[in-house]
Amino acid sequence: MDFRRIEWIFLVVFVGLNIFLGISFFQAQQVDLATTKSGDAATITDITRDQIKLPHLSKQTPEGDYLASQANTALSAAHSKLVKQQVSISEGDYQELQASLDTPITLKKSQQIRQLTTFVKDSIYHGSEYEYAPALSSDERVVFAQHPKAGLIYDRRAAVTLHVVDDRLVSYSQTYLAKLSVLRDRLNLMSEQDAVITLYRDNDIPNNSAIVSTKLAYSYLLDAKGSTVYVPAWYIGVKNRATGNVTVKRVNAITRTVMKNRNDN
Structure with a gap:
């Protein structure tokens, strides 16, 4: 038996398998991306249907990190x-x-x-x-x-x-x-649009309201070993168009979860 020929056959099969897996992985990523975009577009449509007024919302993903401070x-x-x-x-x-x-x-x-x-x-x-x-x-x-x-x-x-x-x-x-210390390398954060969509999906934006402000800022997360830890968060101002009252909601820009309000200020 020609062992060199067998080696070549295995090599060709190996390369072909890697190409196939690479293409499959790329296609899966494209499908996931398309599904996410489609889902976001459908959610924006639902938001509009619920008579929630939106400003222009950026899809850009900023960067941020966890910060820590100590008493001074x-x-x-x-x-x-x-x-x-x-x-x-x-x-x-x-x-x-x-x-x-x-x-x-x-x-x-x-x-x-x-x-x-x-x-x-x-x-x-x-x-x-x-x-x-x-x-x-x-x-x-x-x-x-x-x-x-x-x-x-x-x-x-x-x-x-x-x-x-x-x-x-x-x-x-x-x-x-x-003094502020950075706890880890910078991370990609959720976009402004993602923050509003997260609030809506969590039922934190009532019908007949308006998003009147958005701001990315570091927010209190927890106290640990004498330090206070901060996390990037989106602050979203939601206005009740019937009463005129504005409530500010927070979304953790790293974990993409709604943060419950605290009396920090």
Whole structure:
């Protein structure tokens, strides 16, 4: 028997089998992708049929990672840097600075956010690291979320909360994360559209409502071994068109699951 010929036959069969399996795998991926796209398109149609108004939703998948922070005493240095304010700092699981203005600042309705933004940047310790967070704010409680290099954070441990009474800024509270650690390599996150679809499939978007805001930010996940862990999450503002009330929902952008609301802010 010609063993060399047998070797060639086995080689040809082996190569052919690998080509066949490769093509089958590629075709299966294409079918899965097509099925997912078809399913998403059908869900968007269902959403529209339920009289839920949608803005343009991006299908792009951003990147993110798990972050961790530890308690710090960075705000202790604020006493010597803040002027025309009565300042106190409470200690607990985290530091919280509380300040009352010697002279309240009168705000104009049409320029309120601009005025408050200027105040935060110019008159608050590390104020340049915070940005206005409309999803967390109300008329009398305007929140600016900390935005370090790692990413925007929506959490009570990383916020400036301004207290407005009769169109006057009278006081504020501040928390601050001094250091953030990345726990693992960056991951592909769900898209804005995927987050809305997840909420709808979880029955968290009622009929006759509207999606009025979407924001990707790091959200509290858990406390472990003295650290606070944050995860990227989509914050989706859902407005009841009958009452005008807006409820903010959260979707974990890594696990693609709805997160139950906490009183973080």
